[in-house]
Amino acid sequence: MKSFLPRILRRLSRHNARVIMGAVAMLCGALAVSPAFSPAVAADAYPVRPIRLIIPFPPGGSNDVVGRVIAQQLSERLGQQVVVDNRGGAGGLIGTEQAAKAEPDGYTLLFISSAFAANGSLYKLPYDPVKAFVPVAMIAAGPNVLAVSPKLQINSVKELIALAKSKPGALNYASAGIGSFQHLGSALFVNMANVDIVNVPFKGGGPAMADVVAGNTQIMLSSLVQTLPLIKSGRLKALAVGGLKRSPTLPDVPTISEAGVPGYEAVNWWGIIAPAATPQAVRDRLYKELTAIQKTPEMIKRFEAEAVEAVQMTPAEFGRYIEQEAEKWARVVKEAGIKAQ
Secondary structure (H helix, E strand, O other), rough: OOOOOHHHHHHHHHHHHHHHHHHHHHHHHHHHHHHHHHHHHHHHHOOOOOEEEEEEOOOOOHHHHHHHHHHHHHHHOOOEEEEEEEOOOHHHHHHHHHHHHOOOOOOOEEEHHHHHHHHHHHOOOOOOOOOOEEEEEEEEEEEEEEEOOOOOOOOOHHHHHHHHHHOOOOOOEEEOOOOOOHHHHHHHHHHHOOOOHHHHHOOHHHHHHHHOOOOOOEEEEEEHHHHHHHOOOOOEEEEEEEOOOOOOOOOOOOEHHOOOOOOOOEEEEEEEEEEEOOOHHHHHHHHHHHHHHOHHHHHHHHHHHHHOEEEOOOOOHHHHHHHHHHHHHHHHHHHHOOOOO
């Protein structure tokens, strides 16, 4: 009897193992076909917790102004708080790198502008801008505006150019840092107008604008969305806008092109991208909601008040647009001899 006992026990063990493995296989199959675990249901459930929207610049600049408006609207539509996380520094590289390293689960998004496209020609990037991210949605675009301190006794672009040529290197323009939209738009102006005006970089658009308002720096070519309140209050004087057509917000202000620098154009834009490998269903949900936000009468009115225009593109179109912008600003960087510091 004792001789049969080990064999019986071994058979029972093998039998139990087969039963357990079969049960596991049946359970996995059931989960695979169950609606509760399908990708569609997972997308419908998203989001189940707050979302972080990284803005890679300090508060007060155009990225912050537009980004916070979108975050508020997206919070309402998703039913979860979209928390703005300002991570400024190094021309946007610090916040962008954090987003590149984030878990690709849809709970970390990156708010970008033209600086994202330009940085590849300025810095040795700690991330691959093409492989590290996927485009989600283009949001809006708006021109820059050439504004000066009221202490500078000039009233037109031609007067500014004449003054700059009479005093080479004596005038300064403020920017949000090397490679920022303010810097690149200003460098383009300096190049095309053939003048010598010195860049004074700050850690963000807010501090740069405050210095011009104080009269320490005389000039700023910044996004109209950021500068408009100070122009309306008289703390800055608008000489011209950088779009190819006049802004409805400032209809009496000429374009830089018609005011003395033919062909000049500098338009900033804003959009949202996500870490690579973010699920397609999540990206589709975000694109759907962001597109809906752009079409609401409230948002259209808000954009008009902020002197920007909603721009709708598919994610694929947005990706191609970023590539085109990278090529454009790479030429500006090369022609102006801009070097990252």
